[in-house]
Amino acid sequence: xxxxxxGSGVPVDQVLxxxxxxxxxxxxxxxxxxxxxxYSISPEVLSLAEEAYRRYSGENALNTSAFPSLRRMQQDVVxxxxxxxxxxxxxxxxxxxxxxxxxxLVVRAAQKRxxxxxxxxxxxxxxxxxxxxxxxxxxxxYFGVESRRIPxxxxxxxxxxxxxxxxxxxxxxxxxxxxxxxxxxxDPIAEIAALADERNINCHVxxxxxGVTLPFxxxxxxxITPWDFRCVGVTSISVDxxxxxxxxxxxxxxxxxxxxxxxDQTFITDNWLGGMYGSSGILGTKSGGxxxxxxxxxxxxxxxxxxAATQSARTSAIAIANHIENNPQLRLRAFxxxxxxxxxxxxxxxxxxxxxxxxxxxxGWYMDKQGPPASIHLTVNASHxxxxxxxxxxxxxxxxxLGGHKGSDxxxxxxx
Ligand SMILES: *Cc1c(COP(=O)(O)O)cnc(C)c1O
Numbered sequence: 348x349x350x351x352x353x354g355s356g357v358p359v360d361q362v363l364x365x366x367x368x369x370x371x372x373x374x375x376x377x378x379x380x381x382x383x384x385x386y387s388i389s390p391e392v393l394s395l396a397e398e399a400y401r402r403y404s405g406e407n408a409l410n411t412s413a414f415p416s417l418r419r420m421q422q423d424v425v426x427x428x429x430x431x432x433x434x435x436x437x438x439x440x441x442x443x444x445x446x447x448x449x450x451x452l453v454v455r456a457a458q459k460r461x462x463x464x465x466x467x468x469x470x471x472x473x474x475x476x477x478x479x480x481x482x483x484x485x486x487x488x489y490f491g492v493e494s495r496r497i498p499x500x501x502x503x504x505x506x507x508x509x510x511x512x513x514x515x516x517x518x519x520x521x522x523x524x525x526x527x528x529x530x531x532x533x534d535p536i537a538e539i540a541a542l543a544d545e546r547n548i549n550c551h552v553x554x555x556x557x558g559v560t561l562p563f564x565x566x567x568x569x570x571i572t573p574w575d576f577r578c579v580g581v582t583s584i585s586v587d588x589x590x591x592x593x594x595x596x597x598x599x600x601x602x603x604x605x606x607x608x609x610x611d612q613t614f615i616t617d618n619w620l621g622g623m624y625g626s627s628g629i630l631g632t633k634s635g636g637x638x639x640x641x642x643x644x645x646x647x648x649x650x651x652x653x654x655a656a657t658q659s660a661r662t663s664a665i666a667i668a669n670h671i672e673n674n675p676q677l678r679l680r681a682f683x684x685x686x687x688x689x690x691x692x693x694x695x696x697x698x699x700x701x702x703x704x705x706x707x708x709x710x711g712w713y714m715d716k717q718g719p720p721a722s723i724h725l726t727v728n729a730s731h732x733x734x735x736x737x738x739x740x741x742x743x744x745x746x747x748x749l750g751g752h753k754g755s756d757x758x759x760x761x762x763x
Contacts, residue, residue: 558586
């Protein structure tokens with residue numbers, strides 16, 4: 348490849364124009380036409396998030412002693428999220444760059460705990476339902492932990508009896524989701540946590556999706572079985588803010604039941620010529636942008652803002668779920684416990700669900716294709732309320748136009 352010469356540079360105006368023009372084929376998430384990957388409440392909240400990000404984008408959270416501003420905002424964000432998930436004075440955590448970093452750290456922390464407690468294990472394993480997020484596989488791959496995936500039950504929730512049977516002396520971690528990404532249901536967390544409590548091993552609750560939504564659904568009067576630190580045996584919880592916290596990308600929180608467990612996630616060394624080096628997560632240099640953005644949006648929205656956003660997303664998700672349930676050609680995988688749902692087709696010889704997804708994408712919507720089983724996945728957020736009617740219309744039309752036809756490469760999209 349030729350060496351690129353950037354020449355004398357391009358004027359600011361032109362560079363910014365180019366940036367805008369690059370967007371023309373991106374998914375239209377700001378208009379409520381995208382059911383994955385991006386989240387929005389309103390243009391005002393979005394511009395606050397962007398402005399806060401801009402102001403702190405160059406600050407470095409690697410060393411918060413140099414940036415007390417970031418330490419203070421991070422602590423504030425962590426404390427707020429801890430309250431949402433029923434933490435107490437012992438609960439301790441850090442911000443991460445999102446769910447993947449949180450889950451990779453969870454695998455490593457479980458391993459470190461086993462080492463710290465003197466368990467001499469030749470091959471460590473983790474036991475988790477097939478519905479738990481792919482990033483846990485990434486952690487298992489990075490650290491050489493065996494992943495024991497246990498099939499979910501017919502209602503798509505973790506099979507606790509089968510999980511118990513899969514646990515042995517080399518198990519270091521069990522996991523449940525609140526809710527799971529693929530079918531949007533909450534696992535029986537109290538029972539999974541009890542398995543961990545019996546054995547004194549870690550139990551992680553992946554609330555990357557539900558960590559903001561579920562506390563506010565409870566405040567809105569929905570009855571939700573306990574899934575957080577109220578469950579004895581839960582040792583850590585991950586909550587993403589760049590999803591239903593509606594902040595800029597790169598913001599999650601990983602909470603531990605106490606500081607000893609939190610220590611298992613951090614890394615410190617002086618085994619080089621550059622002095623003491625410590626970090627709370629995987630990254631070294633870490634932009635202050637996501638921290639400031641999260642702090643700003645959370646304080647701006649407040650309790651009332653999150654209540655309204657949660658109510659809006661939940662109402663839209665229920666409307667979509669009911670519409671799908673009422674169409675005998677479609678099969679809702681599970682009634683959503685929060686704001687995520689997936690559905691397939693009843694007669695796979697007659698309809699191809701991925702062709703249906705492609706038809707909707709051709710109409711300007713965007714969504715994930717997932718499987719098994721072959722399904723359309725929708726993550727419903729506050730931007731969708733004005734669009735639900737139009738979306739359901741297009742869904743019905745697309746289904747009609749596809750009657751009896753097959754015709755899709757069946758490729759799975761990259762899901763969140
Ligand atoms: C999105 C998601 C993750 C991964 O988070 P990223 O922020 O995409 O890295 C993990 N678990 C669940 C349940 C998720 O929905």
